[in-house]
Amino acid sequence: MIMEGRRTFGVLLAIVGTFAIAPLLAILYYTFVNGGQLDFSQISRMFENDRMWHTLGNSLLLGVLVIMGTTIIALPMALIRTKTSLIKFDWLDIILTIPFMTPPYIGSMGWILFMQNNGFLQQLIPSASWMSDYFFSLFGMVMVMSLHLFPFLYLMLRNTLLRINGSFLDAALIFGRNPWRNWAKIVLPLLVSSYVLGILLIFIKTLAEFGTPATFGSRIGFQVFTTEIHSYLSRWPVDISMATSLSLFLLSVCLIIWYFQNLIGRKNTYSVLSGKTQAVREMKDKWYIKLGAWLYVGIVLLFSIGIPYFSIIVTSLQKVRGDGLSAGNFSLASYQAVFTSGSAGLSAFLNSIVFSFITASVTAVIGLFIALYIKKGETKKQQVLDFFSLMPNIIPGIVFVVGLIMFWNSPLLPATIYNTKTMVVVTYCVLFLPYSVQYTKSSLSQLDQSIFQSAAIFGRSSWDVYRHIFIPLLMQGILAGMMMTFIISMRELVAGLLILPPSVETGATFIYSQFEQGNVGLGMAVAVITVAMTVIFMFLLDWLQKRGGHAGA
Amino acid sequence: MKISITNIEKKYGKSQALWPINVELDSKFVTILGQSGCGKTTLLKILAGLEKPTNGEIRFDETVIYSSNLRKNVRPNKRNISMVFQDFALWPHMTIFQNIAFALKGILPKSEIKERVDHVMRLVKMEGFEKRKPGELSGGQQQRVALARALATNPKLILFDEPLSALDAVLREKMQEEIMHIIHELDCQAIFVTHDQTEAMTMSDQIIVMEAGRIAQVGSPQEIYHSPATPYVADFIGKVNWVDKGSRIVRPEGVSRHSQLGAIAKQAKIVKSTFIGDRYLVQAEVEGNQWSFYENAPLEKGKLLKVFIDEKQIYQLEGLH
Numbered sequence: 071m072i073m074e075g076r077r078t079f080g081v082l083l084a085i086v087g088t089f090a091i092a093p094l095l096a097i098l099y100y101t102f103v104n105g106g107q108l109d110f111s112q113i114s115r116m117f118e119n120d121r122m123w124h125t126l127g128n129s130l131l132l133g134v135l136v137i138m139g140t141t142i143i144a145l146p147m148a149l150i151r152t153k154t155s156l157i158k159f160d161w162l163d164i165i166l167t168i169p170f171m172t173p174p175y176i177g178s179m180g181w182i183l184f185m186q187n188n189g190f191l192q193q194l195i196p197s198a199s200w201m202s203d204y205f206f207s208l209f210g211m212v213m214v215m216s217l218h219l220f221p222f223l224y225l226m227l228r229n230t231l232l233r234i235n236g237s238f239l240d241a242a243l244i245f246g247r248n249p250w251r252n253w254a255k256i257v258l259p260l261l262v263s264s265y266v267l268g269i270l271l272i273f274i275k276t277l278a279e280f281g282t283p284a285t286f287g288s289r290i291g292f293q294v295f296t297t298e299i300h301s302y303l304s305r306w307p308v309d310i311s312m313a314t315s316l317s318l319f320l321l322s323v324c325l326i327i328w329y330f331q332n333l334i335g336r337k338n339t340y341s342v343l344s345g346k347t348q349a350v351r352e353m354k355d356k357w358y359i360k361l362g363a364w365l366y367v368g369i370v371l372l373f374s375i376g377i378p379y380f381s382i383i384v385t386s387l388q389k390v391r392g393d394g395l396s397a398g399n400f401s402l403a404s405y406q407a408v409f410t411s412g413s414a415g416l417s418a419f420l421n422s423i424v425f426s427f428i429t430a431s432v433t434a435v436i437g438l439f440i441a442l443y444i445k446k447g448e449t450k451k452q453q454v455l456d457f458f459s460l461m462p463n464i465i466p467g468i469v470f471v472v473g474l475i476m477f478w479n480s481p482l483l484p485a486t487i488y489n490t491k492t493m494v495v496v497t498y499c500v501l502f503l504p505y506s507v508q509y510t511k512s513s514l515s516q517l518d519q520s521i522f523q524s525a526a527i528f529g530r531s532s533w534d535v536y537r538h539i540f541i542p543l544l545m546q547g548i549l550a551g552m553m554m555t556f557i558i559s560m561r562e563l564v565a566g567l568l569i570l571p572p573s574v575e576t577g578a579t580f581i582y583s584q585f586e587q588g589n590v591g592l593g594m595a596v597a598v599i600t601v602a603m604t605v606i607f608m609f610l611l612d613w614l615q616k617r618g619g620h621a622g623a
Numbered sequence: 624m625k626i627s628i629t630n631i632e633k634k635y636g637k638s639q640a641l642w643p644i645n646v647e648l649d650s651k652f653v654t655i656l657g658q659s660g661c662g663k664t665t666l667l668k669i670l671a672g673l674e675k676p677t678n679g680e681i682r683f684d685e686t687v688i689y690s691s692n693l694r695k696n697v698r699p700n701k702r703n704i705s706m707v708f709q710d711f712a713l714w715p716h717m718t719i720f721q722n723i724a725f726a727l728k729g730i731l732p733k734s735e736i737k738e739r740v741d742h743v744m745r746l747v748k749m750e751g752f753e754k755r756k757p758g759e760l761s762g763g764q765q766q767r768v769a770l771a772r773a774l775a776t777n778p779k780l781i782l783f784d785e786p787l788s789a790l791d792a793v794l795r796e797k798m799q800e801e802i803m804h805i806i807h808e809l810d811c812q813a814i815f816v817t818h819d820q821t822e823a824m825t826m827s828d829q830i831i832v833m834e835a836g837r838i839a840q841v842g843s844p845q846e847i848y849h850s851p852a853t854p855y856v857a858d859f860i861g862k863v864n865w866v867d868k869g870s871r872i873v874r875p876e877g878v879s880r881h882s883q884l885g886a887i888a889k890q891a892k893i894v895k896s897t898f899i900g901d902r903y904l905v906q907a908e909v910e911g912n913q914w915s916f917y918e919n920a921p922l923e924k925g926k927l928l929k930v931f932i933d934e935k936q937i938y939q940l941e942g943l944h
Contacts, residue, residue, distance in 0.1 A: 241713075
């Protein structure tokens with residue numbers, strides 16, 4: 071069989087170990103060791119700090135509120151897409167994932183531009199200006215984050231509901247006494263486990279989120295873990311041990327939640343798959359259900375895509391921001407400025423493309439080998455590698471970034487990549503390796519066991535087997551993973567802010583710095599280009615997966 | 624109970640899953656037999672009320688269950704039927720007891736529910752498994768529980784949607800017998816969907832053969848085998864030897880090497896002999912057609928010989944489609 075043996079494991083573990091595990095060990099080292107001595111004073115200093123407890127409270131509160139927010143948006147949406155005639159409009163799913171793929175800081179910038187004093191809302195409806203005060207509060211922050219994260223929960227709920235829709239529900243229709251009891255006793259219990267898994271992941275993602283707290287939270291003075299860590303590292307006086315202590319704490323919180331998530335997942339996931347999904351039945355709704363459903367979808371799309379996209383596009387097209395929405399105030403000047411060769415915007419954007427492309431290629435290769443080694447994760451070694459390679463998914467990006475900075479600054483290293491562009495690519499690779507591993511693994515899991523066996527019997531050499539059988543069969547998954555990695559590398563903000571060498575910028579840091587103190591129009595022009603590219607890639611990705619489905623059938 | 628199906632048809636958009644179907648069923652054990660995609664499961668789901676027909680009427684005795692003209696559609700749970708699903712469809716989060724008791728709440732007083740569950744579990748020989756969850760049972764055991772759940776409400780009609788296709792051959796035969804036995808013991812009817820002609824032959828009193836959304840023939844197993852209505856049915860059920868292509872057939876039992884009074888002689892060239900346990904199945908070429916018949920000893924390949932057909936056993940197909 072392929073990709074087995076001790077040497078492969080050793081090589082792969084060494085790669086993952088150096089780049090993903092060593093940074094975490096570096097955090098531990100800098101937190102607990104001071105001058106070669108074990109020292110707990112730093113961690114106790116953190117626990118004595120009132121500000122830390124305040125931050126913890128803020129982070130947890132935000133997590134709970136975002137869970138509520140995403141539930142309010144995602145649950146009705148999942149019901150609408152599975153129980154009404156809207157079930158046939160599969161294109162809605164791609165549209166609904168756009169908010170999730172939009173960089174969160176761009177989404178919140180859009181909302182800030184729309185709601186702020188003299189923003190678009192006040193220009194369009196002057197009488198609605200009272201809303202601004204209410205919006206710039208924890209409520210607004212939760213809303214913006216929920217609008218970004220809800221697609222994730224929605225897709226999980228929708229898939230579970232679709233699977234229950236098969237013979238499980240048919241059996242309930244025949245044996246059940248009334249629809250409410252069927253709903254309470256059969257649909258709800260089957261839905262609960264995937265709901266709990268979904269919201270725990272939402273909680274972790276909220277804790278790990280940097281973009282929205284950095285743009286929106288800083289405006290309303292709402293500090294969370296990620297922004298605290300960032301400010302300890304970037305504002306004078308730099309306090310490294312505080313940053314590592316906080317990172318360690320955040321890491322522990324995430325690991326605990328992840329542990330519970332696993333526990334629940336193992337206990338309560340039934341093979342809902344046994345309920346055969348069947349051809350979609352025709353559904354006819356009463357007019358008010360249809361109207362209500364479309365209205366709901368319309369409002370969600372307006373809030374999650376319409377308003378933020380409107381704001382960033384219009385801002386990028388405005389000549390003078392103070393002049394507002396008037397006919398003569400539009401031009402392409404910002405775009406011209408961005409596309410002038412040698413401009414800061416263009417070089418930042420090109421940097422992003424180069425970094426993202428290299429990251430996508432490197433992770434694709436490493437991800438392929440790891441996925442081929444892990445296969446179904448049956449042996450201990452395979453599970454270990456699986457766990458380590460997916461770890462960056464559970465651990466907040468900023469923790470890894472802090473760890474990488476500590477590790478590559480270590481005086482023990484003979485040479486360092488710190489303060490070079492390589493460092494950026496390495497960081498991206500560590501952060502986004504899980505995507506490539508997951509995509510390749512999932513397309514590997516779709517291959518029947520017999521393909522491995524026939525390859526083992528008929529393949530003349532293992533190189534032959536890779537080149538002619540596995541790589542072509544997995545190509546679709548590899549490409550999908552590459553595109554996904556490219557998209558999220560393009561938008562990565564916190565890594566860029568902390569590790570970019572002096573005078574180098576990426577698209578994301580350029581947008582951020584222009585928005586905070588500079589030419590907002592210019593920043594938004596780059597934002598629009600980034601977002602447009604993201605959306606195009608998403609449709610390509612969808613097309614790629616659909617095409618693969620047809621070829622495989 | 625007499626089940627009357629009048630002009631029931633089903634369209635999915637433009638494609639016609641069922642052409643208007645008219646049939647009356649009153650036998651105890653009815654099988655709907657056909658290849659995949661012939662519309663047999665659609666018809667079953669229409670009877671269950673899980674699919675809504677585009678047109679037509681269904682009556683159970685004199686009660687209208689569905690009528691497009693009267694705009695009447697009785698809910699699945701009010702039709703006094705139950706169903707055994709192909710994938711069992713036992714709810715995975717409930718114990719076996721809860722799965723079976725689910726349909727009983729509200730129609731039986733609480734004190735009697737346990738008694739009834741015990742009773743049906745005994746019928747399917749699964750006593751003692753009540754506290755398990757479906758995931759802890761084997762496929763065959765899950766199938767028995769699914770049957771118990773279907774029996775629990777004392778339905779007038781049980782619908783089976785290819786319930787045995789997920790089981791292995793030995794288990795399948797055993798379950799066939801047990802299902803037949805249970806149905807014949809109880810006061811209820813069964814409609815059984817399958818693509819397996821042996822299953823249909825052994826189990827049913829009445830068979831509906833379906834082809835591409837239409838009924839090809841309705842009849843007892845004997846009628847279907849000896850007097851197929853169309854060439855499709857003749858080819859689909861059992862082995863067939865065409866005396867005249869498309870019009871006259873004889874089954875292998877009607878062919879022998881021994882001359883009889885009133886037998887027709889034909890020249891045959893042996894293609895191969897296969898041992899099938901109690902005898903040999905001989906395949907031969909007769910007037911350009913592939914024939915088969917049974918022999919007690921193998922015949923040499925390529926051998927030319929005479930075979931005799933009992934004229935009484937030749938069947939003339941009526942009106943061709």
